[in-house]
Amino acid sequence: MTDIIAVSGLRKSFGTTEVLRGLDLTVARGTVLALLGPNGAGKTTLISILSTLVRPDAGTVTVAGHDVAREPEAVKAAISLTGQSAAVDDVLTGAENLRMMGRLSGLTRSAAARRADELLARFDLVEARGRRVKTYSGGMRRRLDLAISLLSTPPVVFLDEPTTGLDTRARAALWDIIRDLAATGTTVLLTTQYLEEADQLADRIAVLAQGRIVAQGTAAELKALVGGEVVSLVDASGELVRELPTDGTVEGLRAALDAMGTDAATASVQLRRPSLDDVFLHLTSTPTGADSDTDSRGRELAATKG
Amino acid sequence: MTTALSPTAPALLRRPSRLTTNLTFISRSLTHTIRTPDALVMAIMLPVILMLLFTLVFGGAIQGDGHYVDYVVPGIILLCAGYGASSVAVDVANDMTNGIIDRFRTMPLRASSVITGHVVASLVRNLVATGVVIGVAFAVGFRPDASPLEWVAALGLVAVYILVITYLFAAVGIASGGPEAAQGYGFILMFLPYVSSAFVGVDTMPAWLRPVAEHQPLTPIIETIRGLLTGGDVAVDGGQALLALGWIALILAVAIVWTALAFRARAGRR
Numbered sequence: 075m076t077d078i079i080a081v082s083g084l085r086k087s088f089g090t091t092e093v094l095r096g097l098d099l100t101v102a103r104g105t106v107l108a109l110l111g112p113n114g115a116g117k118t119t120l121i122s123i124l125s126t127l128v129r130p131d132a133g134t135v136t137v138a139g140h141d142v143a144r145e146p147e148a149v150k151a152a153i154s155l156t157g158q159s160a161a162v163d164d165v166l167t168g169a170e171n172l173r174m175m176g177r178l179s180g181l182t183r184s185a186a187a188r189r190a191d192e193l194l195a196r197f198d199l200v201e202a203r204g205r206r207v208k209t210y211s212g213g214m215r216r217r218l219d220l221a222i223s224l225l226s227t228p229p230v231v232f233l234d235e236p237t238t239g240l241d242t243r244a245r246a247a248l249w250d251i252i253r254d255l256a257a258t259g260t261t262v263l264l265t266t267q268y269l270e271e272a273d274q275l276a277d278r279i280a281v282l283a284q285g286r287i288v289a290q291g292t293a294a295e296l297k298a299l300v301g302g303e304v305v306s307l308v309d310a311s312g313e314l315v316r317e318l319p320t321d322g323t324v325e326g327l328r329a330a331l332d333a334m335g336t337d338a339a340t341a342s343v344q345l346r347r348p349s350l351d352d353v354f355l356h357l358t359s360t361p362t363g364a365d366s367d368t369d370s371r372g373r374e375l376a377a378t379k380g
Numbered sequence: 381m382t383t384a385l386s387p388t389a390p391a392l393l394r395r396p397s398r399l400t401t402n403l404t405f406i407s408r409s410l411t412h413t414i415r416t417p418d419a420l421v422m423a424i425m426l427p428v429i430l431m432l433l434f435t436l437v438f439g440g441a442i443q444g445d446g447h448y449v450d451y452v453v454p455g456i457i458l459l460c461a462g463y464g465a466s467s468v469a470v471d472v473a474n475d476m477t478n479g480i481i482d483r484f485r486t487m488p489l490r491a492s493s494v495i496t497g498h499v500v501a502s503l504v505r506n507l508v509a510t511g512v513v514i515g516v517a518f519a520v521g522f523r524p525d526a527s528p529l530e531w532v533a534a535l536g537l538v539a540v541y542i543l544v545i546t547y548l549f550a551a552v553g554i555a556s557g558g559p560e561a562a563q564g565y566g567f568i569l570m571f572l573p574y575v576s577s578a579f580v581g582v583d584t585m586p587a588w589l590r591p592v593a594e595h596q597p598l599t600p601i602i603e604t605i606r607g608l609l610t611g612g613d614v615a616v617d618g619g620q621a622l623l624a625l626g627w628i629a630l631i632l633a634v635a636i637v638w639t640a641l642a643f644r645a646r647a648g649r650r
Contacts, residue, residue, distance in 0.1 A: 126485070127482055127485055127486060147395075147488055150486055150487060151395070151488045153486060155483065155486040157479045157482050158479070159478065159479035161479035161480045161482060161483035162480065165411065165412050165415050165416065166408070166411060170411070174404055174407075174408055177400060177404045178396055178400075178487055179396070179487060180395060180396040180400075180488075222483070
């Protein structure tokens with residue numbers, strides 16, 4: 075089979091809260107899929123189900139050819155998970171963390187030590203190897219966390235918001251590592267809130283909203299849904315007055331300005347590329363119950379699409 | 381670049397043996413104990429202070445003949461065990477609320493072995509603390525008349541009691557919402573020895589409290605240990621000893637089942 079992850083009709087509720095409502099998703103072997111979605115969309119729940127931490131209520135979920143509910147042990151042998159909170163032991167040193175996890179991964183004592191040394195070097199933690207993890211910075215903890223995930227090279231790697239809270243340099247370093255991983259043929263499923271990150275790393279992007287995949291495609295395809303440019307009218311104090319997407323042509327710009335009405339004639343005009351916000355608002359806007367600002371703005375964007 | 385990531389990486393995770401898993405987790409928990417000595421120091425200090433308090437300060441008032449130390453030491457030992465074991469609840473709760481439990485649960489191993497690691501480390505910690513407490517007891521005049529066989533039986537009972545209460549606290553640690561809550565629940569259990577025959581005979585208590593003190597699990601355990609260590613030639617009360625073993629078996633069974641159920645229920649609900 076070419077789809078190493080296959081999800082169909084997946085439902086999951088926690089109490090009365092329905093988090094996933096009939097989610098379908100496939101990920102081809104050896105590709106990187108970025109799962110984009112606002113807070114609370116169900117990204118972490120989906121990752122938890124894929125990694126056997128949470129049992130699905132309904133639907134079928136297979137990872138590496140094994141059903142997550144019926145054969146969790148086989149799934150566990152084929153995956154690694156790097157969750158949102160770093161899964162490292164604060165009291166142990168970086169090297170001890172790696173060696174312990176190596177032992178728990180079935181490596182012999184000497185193999186675990188050898189592998190730990192390699193990963194410490196690869197993740198720029200050689201200096202800090204003998205220090206307790208408690209003293210590590212956020213970026214170092216993340217790197218160690220990811221290094222632990224890569225003690226073996228499982229066919230599928232899940233990364234839940236791997237770069238949240240990292241500075242620019244640490245983020246770039248992590249991106250390099252993820253690219254290396256993809257180059258070895260590992261299938262990577264990562265969640266993120268940053269479109270740029272998805273843009274940089276992913277072959278495909280899936281947008282998750284209200285418990286369903288509402289759009290899938292390459293970054294370019296997703297941005298195209300919103301339009302080429304966004305026209306913003308800003309008043310003298312810098313306050314945003316109005317916004318409309320356009321296709322970027324003179325004709326489109328003129329039409330957009332006309333559509334904005336005459337009451338804002340003294341405002342200044344700005345043009346910008348669509349942001350992740352625009353994609354989100356566009357894709358997650360609901361046709362009903364739209365009295366809030368975000369909803370009406372989302373609908374405007376959606377209306378210009380067709 | 382790609383070779384840098386995986387020169388010696390195995391392609392798949394191999395399921396480690398049960399023994400390797402347990403030993404790895406035990407060594408982890410023991411390392412924690414050595415590196416965070418506060419818990420160990422407190423587990424020794426508090427019972428020692430209490431023992432000095434009861435023998436030197438209250439002892440004269442409770443029993444003026446100077447033999448109170450012989451009466452109180454078994455109770456202090458169990459108090460020490462309870463106090464030392466309560467820290468396992470905090471250790472377990474820490475693991476359960478930290479992302480590390482998710483890591484263990486997505487690896488091809490028995491994740492509940494992490495609890496075994498904490499329990500064994502706590503057992504070792506408590507046996508050391510108990511040894512110190514008994515040493516201090518001798519220093520303040522504890523003079524048991526136990527034969528070697530009685531000593532073995534008494535220490536065996538203490539060790540089993542420590543195991544049981546540690547398991548119970550591990551279950552508390554899993555079921556509680558977090559380390560702070562675990563510590564709070566731990567405190568409740570630690571007051572149990574006071575309402576038993578540990579410090580004063582139950583016949584000195586008010587009539588309504590006496591049945592509680594007489595029938596709670598600690599009283600037969602303490603009476604049996606006391607009988608073994610300082611009972612002289614009088615044989616240990618067989619009924620009390622059986623009751624003590626029965627309670628221990630029951631609590632152990634409850635704790636093990638509770639631990640397993642709570643672990644399964646808590647898992648994946650973060």
